[in-house]
Amino acid sequence: MAKEYSNLIGGEMITNGAWMDVLNPATEEVIGKVPACGKDELDRAVAAAREAFKSWRKTSSDERAKVAQGIAAAIKENADELFRLLTAEQGKPHAQAQQEIYGAAGLAAAQSTLTLDDVINQDDDERLSRTRRVPVGVVGGIVPWNFPIMMAIQKIVPALISGCTIVLKPSPFTPLTTLRIAELIKDVAPAGTVNIITGEDSLGPLITEHEDIHKITFTGSTATGKKIMEGASRDLKRITLELGGNDASIVLPDADVEKVAEQLFWSTFSNAGQICVAAKRIYIHEDIYDDLSKAIAEYAKNVVVGDGSEQGTGVGPIQNKKQYDRVLELIQDAKDNGYKFLLGGDTDLSGTGYFVPLTILDNPPEDARIVAEEQFGPVMPLMKFSSEDEVIERANNSEYGLAGAVWTKDTDKGVAIAEQLETGTVWVNEFLHLSPFAPFGGHKQSGFGAEYGIDGLKEFTYPQVITVKRDAVV
Ligand code: NAD
Numbered sequence: 001m002a003k004e005y006s007n008l009i010g011g012e013m014i015t016n017g018a019w020m021d022v023l024n025p026a027t028e029e030v031i032g033k034v035p036a037c038g039k040d041e042l043d044r045a046v047a048a049a050r051e052a053f054k055s056w057r058k059t060s061s062d063e064r065a066k067v068a069q070g071i072a073a074a075i076k077e078n079a080d081e082l083f084r085l086l087t088a089e090q091g092k093p094h095a096q097a098q099q100e101i102y103g104a105a106g107l108a109a110a111q112s113t114l115t116l117d118d119v120i121n122q123d124d125d126e127r128l129s130r131t132r133r134v135p136v137g138v139v140g141g142i143v144p145w146n147f148p149i150m151m152a153i154q155k156i157v158p159a160l161i162s163g164c165t166i167v168l169k170p171s172p173f174t175p176l177t178t179l180r181i182a183e184l185i186k187d188v189a190p191a192g193t194v195n196i197i198t199g200e201d202s203l204g205p206l207i208t209e210h211e212d213i214h215k216i217t218f219t220g221s222t223a224t225g226k227k228i229m230e231g232a233s234r235d236l237k238r239i240t241l242e243l244g245g246n247d248a249s250i251v252l253p254d255a256d257v258e259k260v261a262e263q264l265f266w267s268t269f270s271n272a273g274q275i276c277v278a279a280k281r282i283y284i285h286e287d288i289y290d291d292l293s294k295a296i297a298e299y300a301k302n303v304v305v306g307d308g309s310e311q312g313t314g315v316g317p318i319q320n321k322k323q324y325d326r327v328l329e330l331i332q333d334a335k336d337n338g339y340k341f342l343l344g345g346d347t348d349l350s351g352t353g354y355f356v357p358l359t360i361l362d363n364p365p366e367d368a369r370i371v372a373e374e375q376f377g378p379v380m381p382l383m384k385f386s387s388e389d390e391v392i393e394r395a396n397n398s399e400y401g402l403a404g405a406v407w408t409k410d411t412d413k414g415v416a417i418a419e420q421l422e423t424g425t426v427w428v429n430e431f432l433h434l435s436p437f438a439p440f441g442g443h444k445q446s447g448f449g450a451e452y453g454i455d456g457l458k459e460f461t462y463p464q465v466i467t468v469k470r471d472a473v474v
Contacts, residue, residue, distance in 0.1 A: 002021070002022075002030045002032050002033050003032050003033070004019070004032070004033045005032055005035075005175070005176055005179040005180070005198075006179065006182075006183070007034075007035050007037065007041065007045075007179065007182070007195075007196060007197045007198055008179075008182035008183070008186060008194065008196045008197075009041065009044050009045045009195050009197065010044070010045070010047075010048030010051075010052075010191055010192045010195065011048075011187075011191025011192060012191075013182070013183055013186065014041075015035050016035050016036075016037060016040075016041055018035065018036040018037075019033040019034065019036060020033065020034055020035075020036045020172055020198065020199075020200065022034060022172075022173070022174075022175060022176055023089075023173075023320075024088050024089065024091075025089075025090075025091040025317040025318065025320060025353060026091055026306075026307035026309070026352075026354075026355075027352060027353060028352055028353060028354075031088050031089060031176070032176045034172075034176070034179060034198040035197070035198050035199075036198070036199055036200060037197045037198060037199040037203055038199060038202075038203065038206070039206055041197050041199075042167070042197060042199075042203065042207065042210065045195040045197050046138055046167055046213060047212075048191070048195055049138040049165040049167050049192055049193070049195055050137075050138055050212055051192050052165045052190060052191060052192025052193045053135075053137055053138060053164070053165045053192075055190075056160075056163060056164075056165055056190065057135050057164075059163070061161075064160055064161050064163070065112040065113065065161070067160055067189050067190070067193070068108050068109070068111060068157050068160060069108070069109060069112045070185070070188035071108045071153070071157065071185050071188055071189065072105045072106070072109040072112070073105075074181070074184040074185050074188055075101060075104055075105040075108065075153075075184070076102065076105040078180075078184055079098065079102060079105070081180070082101045082149070082177055082181065083097040083098045083100070083101045084097070085176055085180060086100060086148070086149060086177045087308040087309050087316070088176075088309065089148075089173075089174050089175075089176045089177060090145065090146075090148060090174050090177075090308075090316075090319055091272065091316035091317040091318070091319050091354075092271050092272070092316050093308040093314060093315070093316050094308060094309060094313075096270060096308075097308065100147055100149055100150050101149060103150055104149045104150050104152075104153040104154075105153075106436075107150070107153055107157065107436050108153050110436035110437070111157045111158055111161055111436050111452075111457075112161065114158075114161055114437075114454060114457055115161075116162060116454070116458065116461060118130050118131065118132045119131040121465065122467075125470055125471060126469070126470055127467055127469055127470055128467065128468045129466070129467040129468075130465070130466050130467075131463050131464070131465050132463075132464050132466065133162070133457075133458060133461035133463060134163075134461055134462055134463075134464045135162050135164040135460060135461055136164060136214040136215045136238060136460060136462060137164060137213075137214035137215070138164065138165055138166070138167065138212055138213050138214055139159045139164045139165070139166045139167070139213070139214070139216075139217060139460060140166075140167055140168075140169075140207040140210065140215070140216045140217070141155035141156065141159070141167070141216075141217050141218075142168075142169050142207060142208075142216065142217075142218045142219070142220065142228070143155065143168070143169070143170055143171060143219050144171050144219055144220040144221075145171035145173040145319050145320065146271060146275060146276070147271070147275075148170055148171060148174040148177060148178055149177055151219045152168055152170060152178050152181070152196075154452065155168060155217045155219075155451075156168060156194055158451070158456055158457050158459075158460055159217070160189065160193060161457060162457050162458075162461050163461070164215070164460045164461075165192060165193045165194070165195075166193070166194055167195045167197065167207065167213065168195065168196045168197075169196075169197060169198065169199065169203055169204065169207060170198060171220075172199070172200050172201065173319055173320045174319065175198045178196060179196060179198065182194070182196040204224070204227075204228075205227070208227075208231035208232050208237070209231045209232075209234060213237065214237060214238065215237055215239070215459075215460065216228055216237055216238070216239045216240070217239075217459070218241050218242065219242040219243075219276075220242075220243065221244055222243040222244040222399075222400075222445045222446070222447075225241040225447055229241065238459070238462075239449070240441075240448075240450070241442075241447035241448055241449060242276070242440075242441065242442065242447050242451060243276075243400075243442060243445060243446050243447035244276060244374045244400060244402070244446060245276045245278075245280070245374060245400045245401075245402030245403060245423075245442065245446050246280050246281060246373070246374045246398050246400045246402075247277055247278065247279055247280050247281070247400075247403045247404050247405070248279075248280075248281045248283060248395035248398075248404045248405075248421070249264060249267060249279040249281070249282045249283065249404065249405040249406075249407065249431070250283045250385075250391050250392075250395060250404070250405070250406045250407065251264070251282070251283065251284045251285060251292065251407045251408075252285055252388075252406070252408035252410070252413065252414070253285040253288050254409045254410060255288065255292075255407045255408055255409065256409070257288055257291045257292045258295060260292065260407050261292060261295035261296045261298075261299050262299055263430075263431065264279065264282060264292075264296060264407070265296055265299050265303070265380075266431075267279040267405065267431035268280070268378075268379075268380040269303070269315050269358060269378050271316075272316050272318055272319075272356070272377065272378045273375060273376060273377045273378045273379060273380075274318070274319060274323070274376050274377065275432065276402055276403075277402055277403040277425065277431075277432060278376075278432075279380075279405060279431060280374060280375055280379075280381075281371055281381055281383065281395070282380060282382045283383050283384075283385045283391045283394065283395065284382055284383070284384060285384075285385060285386070286384045286385065289382070289384045292382075293342060293360075293362060293382045296342075296360060296380070296382070297342040297343050297360055300358045300360060301343070303315060305356075305357060305358060305378070306355070307353070315358065315378055317353050317354040317355045317356075318354040318355075318377055318378075319354070321354060323354075323376060323377065324354035324356065324377075327356050327376070327377030327379065328347045328349070330370045330373065330375055330377075330379065331344070331345060331347050331356075331370070331379065332347045333368075333369045333370065334364060334368060335347065337364075337368065339361055339362075339364040339368060339370070340361065340362040340363065340364075341359065341360065341361055341362065342360040342361070342362045342382070343357075343358055343360040344356075344357040344358050344359030344378075344379075345357075345359060356377055356378050356379075357378075358378050358380075359379045359380065360380045360381075360382060361379070361380070361381040361382065362382060363383055364381050364383070366383070366394060366397070368381070371383070372398075374400065388417060392417060392420045392421065395421055396420075396421060396422045399444055400423075400444055400445055400446045401422045401423045401424065401442055401443030401444035401445070402423055402425070402442040402443075402446035402447075403423050403424065403425040403426065403427070404418075404421045404423045404426045405426065405427040405428070405429075405430070406418055406428050406429075407428075407429055408429070411428055411429065414428035414429065415428060422443055422444065423443060423446070424439075424440065424442045424446065425440060434452060435452065435453070436452055436453070437452070437453045438452060438453050439451070439452055439453045439454075439455035439456060440452045440453075440456070441455075
């Protein structure tokens with residue numbers, strides 16, 4: 001029988017007798033069972049978080065940093081077990097699962113060094129005015145299935161560092177590694193400061209609308225983000241929304257074709273394309289389009305799509321059936337419209353597991369669904385451009401504004417183009433790099449607010465200004 005995992009509520013690992021199955025997307029086998037929670041368990045978790053907040057809000061930054069470092073250590077010490085479990089439930093190859101687990105531990109350790117210091121607004125004979133950052137209270141964290149551990153840690157740790165307590169809900173598709181981490185940190189984080197409960201999507205709105213939750217930090221699709229904004233409006237909860245993206249990569253004619261081909265490949269196909277900041281539209285200057293598109297397709301032919309637990313696999317399966325069907329639908333649409341494929345394009349797939357062959361399209365039109373929509377799968381549309389102004393306009397012609405990249409030997413020109421892109425992050429000559437100390441967030445329908453860095457921490461607090469009138473007669 002599949003292993004049963006417990007939730008963390010008020011410092012205890014609990015189950016409630018109702019279960020949800022979790023599948024391995026490479027084998028479609030049930031590999032674990034997690035509690036299917038509803039309003040009762042949520043109320044318990046929120047009550048525990050409220051109680052814990054009373055004392056946690058008064059802790060020093062040193063005490064908070066120690067807990068964050070303890071979380072980092074617990075993840076690192078158990079990394080071997082955790083990355084294997086992550087591959088089993090999420091699908092990503094072992095090496096990428098390792099990166100996520102060590103990355104999450106590194107993020108927790110790095111963020112433990114952040115503090116929100118008071119700011120003096122005025123200090124003279126007349127008045128002392130000081131701004132302090134006050135933790136908002138109980139935070140509701142909701143995360144998706146593509147980077148379940150990174151996303152969980154990037155919500156739990158800043159919540160704790162800023163003095164809040166949290167109730168976190170993993171995606172129903174990928175809760176296992178998160179619950180294993182819950183078990184590992186049970187005695188690291190004081191009881192009630194971190195609560196992790198699992199449930200179907202229907203648990204999400206209960207969190208958004210809970211009257212004792214004061215902030216929602218959400219990562220997921222734009223469609224769900226809109227529902228969260230609506231739900232949170234009832235009591236004007238603070239919200240941070242990290243949503244979808246349709247990131248453009250722009251390759252200028254001076255780029256080194258062979259080197260860029262490999263980089264571009266992984267900027268699209270890492271995690272089987274299921275990355276909010278994956279390169280989803282590749283614009284290549286017409287002078288190098290033929291050479292570069294050929295080099296990318298050649299590179300792709302040597303990358304193995306398969307079970308992430310097997311040695312040699314470069315790209316794993318799509319994480320779940322719903323997303324698998326959506327990616328195949330987009331590929332089918334491209335076929336139906338007669339767009340040209342350099343690689344892949346097969347939608348008549350059989351066998352076990354949600355595997356989609358690597359798919360590269362040759363110059364589809366800008367309004368093709370596979371270009372205009374977020375694919376979130378192993379799909380790479382390559383498009384030709386001739387002038388910088390034209391490509392900037394095409395890159396910005398999207399409802400999303402998450403990230404983008406420019407590839408060129410002329411970094412000044414790269415930066416000049418980057419500054420014209422309407423996105424929260426732009427990389428010049430690299431991709432997917434996020435710093436624990438720099439804000440990460442989107443523009444337009446990619447969401448608002450920030451995670452990471454001081455800007456990210458501030459989102460868990462509100463500013464309180466205290467002024468003391470010095471020359472008053474009382
Ligand atoms: P999703 O929106 O379907 O689900 C995300 C989470 O929201 C899950 O835990 C789900 O159970 C929960 N949920 C579902 N309905 C809800 C509701 N009505 N109210 C509250 N919660 C609800 O997203 P997904 O399919 O899991 O993830 C893929 C999407 O996430 C992609 O669009 C991707 O771009 C985006 N994403 C964004 C970032 C970022 O930082 N901007 C990072 C990773 C993924």
